Amino acid sequence: MLEEHRLESGMSVWVSRPDTDEPRPAVMWLHERYGIVQHPKDMAERLAEVGYVGVSPDLFHRYDGDHDAVARGEARVEIRDHEVIDDFDEVIRFLRSQDYVRGDSIGIIGVCQTGRQPILYAAHRNDVAAVVALYGGVDNANWQPTPEQPVPMSELIAATECPVLGQFGEADHIISIESLQAWRDAFERANKSYRIRVYPGAPHGWFNDTMPGRYRPEQTAAAWKDMLAFFEEAFGAGWDTSRVTWDFASDISVDYDYSKNVRLE
Template sequence: MSRDVQTDIANVFSRMELNRRHMVASSLAAAGFALAVQPIGAATVSTDTSGLDAGAVKIPVGDQTIPGYRAMPAKGGPFPVILVVQEIFGVHEHIKDVCRRFAKQGYFAIAPEMYYRQGDVSKLKSIDEIRPIVAKVPDEQVMGDLDAAVEFAQKSGKGDVAKLGITGFCWGGRIVWLYAAHSKQLKAGVAWYGRLVGDPTENQPKHPVNIAADLNTPVLGLYGGKDQGIPLETVEQMRTALKKAKVPSEIVVYPDSPHAFFADYRPSYVEADAKDAWQKALAWFKKNGVA
């Protein structure tokens, strides 16, 4: 076989591989991943629904409802409850997969759509389009919607809210700290690279560093040492503030990880640190009565 023919064959297979990757990325995006984060990474984890009851739900809030996603074991219950708070990109496929991962561990996991009243970010392709919508979401509304999700879990008969935990990512990481100061029912929280300091606004009047002393429950913070959006000096500010807290919380920093190191569908994913942090999160919940 001539060298030219070998080259042509190699080029054909190269194009086939590129087309395959494009088709995989396209199918993953169609499955509901954040359009603002493309292409979808090759390391994306997909947790099946075998042995689970998983799908969309409507959560009553006052005289209306908000959409959400819920996953739990198909048999048994009631199960300890984990509130899963979305990234800035909303309740997309990665957040739903996290719910399924918790369900595989024996939890009733529920992720309410936190921006439902302000707008649908799932179709937006730019973070600059998403930020103005997110800025309109009041913290007070978020706290109320999370309370409603807890009530939904309790009334379903499948959620044991005496064993209540919360976890959140990026935008949702900040919310975890706030909810730990808001809720009297909560047993434990795990905050993934959530912003800790910031200027007050009408909709976001306080940040985690401002409410550290008011935490009702212990929170595990998981952060990246190379997170350009959350400087290590702000992490140290939070550690200092936590010394005044009524309950012992903890922050773990992964020195070589960037922001969103757990997001396996994004280029920021760091597999070793993500797996270690996931085990720490599960252990934290069990240690603090959410199991």
């Protein structure tokens, strides 16, 4: 069952617990540019169904504009790095205060606009065991410092200690294979472990089953399986942190042409 908790800052966090009395790892599923709509709540519940405490925080809680316009994609909320760190600090304090959470096993999944945020947090804190970037955090805006994002992605990667999984689509109109190669190269230059998967024919947003034009069931099933295997390794004894592993698997056409990728609804 999904429950809403209001934290001291005013941020709402939706939590779904697995059907067990044992403390379990917690995984945050971050919302896309649309804010807390149905999909991130659904994913919190789906995480609970496979045995994790599913968590979805509202990273737009400071925004005093039209949230309905944000949900429709007609307005955009910019996220400041220092505010994200504050928010995750608060969420993790909350989770660790709950007896149903295994406090040393917390993961974060960032999606689209929030794809940067798990790596950002892992670069500044040692409070997470694993992070995932789902078709986000790789586009050009992440590589140059801005007032909202003062540390470029290359420096964040170099400071990250926990395992990182990146999941992307061949047909993404925002993230090119060239960008993914640059992302991969940043991990290798920093001698950091990574696992990257590129799924064939998948457009931007392919995991979101509330957007029929983008949703791809076959690729989503494959990515979900890969994601769960990654967390099982990271939360257990399967990921050897004494080794650096580079794992890039890409399935694309011999005629791949990023310029032909288009936005779908």
